[in-house]
Amino acid sequence: MNLHQQMVDHSPHMMMLVDPADLRILVANRMVEQTLGYAAAQLRDMVITDIESSLQDVFYWEDVRGGQYLDVEAQEGEYLRADASMLTVMKSVRVIHEGDRPLLLVRAQDCRHERQVEALLEQTLAQLRTTLESTADGILVIDWxxxxxxxxxxxSAMWGIPAALLEAGDDDGIIEYIAGQVEQGDLIRTRLRQVADTTETQDLFRLTNGRFFECRSRPSSWASASSGGCSATPTSPSATGPRKRCASRATSSNRRCANAPATCRKRMRPWKRKRRARRS
Structure with a gap:
């Protein structure tokens, strides 16, 4: 075994070298054998379309046979295994040259784990959305x-956030719109942007229309349920550490807002003023 073969055999990805003239598999590393279940001798007698059998893959390789060599980056495909089962993979194709001879290097990896993670994440997101919509509070979630x-x-209804801001996904614009309704605009803006703060805070904000928001902030994390009446855990494809949440509770006169590091949830509930008993 030469050094080049040893190198590709230690790759965690499936790697195959394909001759574009007849689509024969010239070289396949050990990961191809282990993942797909073919013996090395079998692979040397196969063409790439024996493995890549989805419609878009067949069209691609027919173009290659016709002389059109195009790189492919992170494309999902289906690989036929030796036991006739199908394996979902993420593959890339690179055109390389051995002297004047073009060859195609196919690199692929099993993406079943990623699909399972995505399915679990989608389920978690669906549960979160259901929780957010079913609660009596208005909730905003801000990531790390x-x-x-x-x-x-x-x-969004309680704050009267314009549809144009929501549809544009203008995060800064939404925060500025909220801050613009509060007399202590700089303070609430600071609370919303203190994503690294791990301390708990509580503030009473007066809105320009005379209403009040009582705001409380506390740290939360991906794995822990959020306190303050909402048990859903906030999500981000990119954040898994501490999160900020702000709960804003509101009525026609008063509302509560809670705010913490990396996921900010605003919850809204009545804030009632206690009445003093009259003396007889």
């Missing part, structure tokens, strides 16, 4: 990077 990742309809 200060980006809005979720918001229920009640929250």
């Amino acid at each position: 990077h200060g980006k809005i990742t979720s918001m229920n309809r009640l929250f």
Whole structure:
């Protein structure tokens, strides 16, 4: 075994070298044998379309046979295994040259684990969306990077956020719109942007229309349920550490807002003023 073969055999990805003239598999590394179940001798007698059998793959390789060599980057495909089962893969194709002879290097990896993670994430997101919409609170979720990742309809209605801002996904614009309704605009803006703060805070904000928001902030994490009445865990494809949440509770007179590091949830509930008993 030469050094080049040893190198590709230690790759965690399936790698195959294909002759574009007849689509024969010239070289395949050990990961191809282990993942697809073919013996090395079998692979040397196969063409790439014996393995890549989806419609788009067949069209691609027919173009290659006709002399059109195009690189492929991170394309999903289906590989036929030796036991006749299909394997979903993510593949890339590179055109390389051996002297004047063009060859195609195919690199692929099993993406079943990624699909399972994506399915689990989608299920978690669906549960979160259901929780956000079913609660009596208006909730805003801000991730570790200060980006809005979720918001229920009640929250946007309570703050009267324009549809244009929501449809544009203008996070800064939404925060500025909220801050513009509060007399202590700089303070609430600071609370919303303190994504790295792990301390708990509580503030009472007066809105320009005379209403009040009582705001509380506390740290939360991906794995832990959020306190303050909402048990859903906020999500981000990119954040798995501490998160900020702000709960804003509101009525016609008063509302509560809670805000913490990396996921910010605003919850809204009545804030009632206690009445003093009259003396007889």
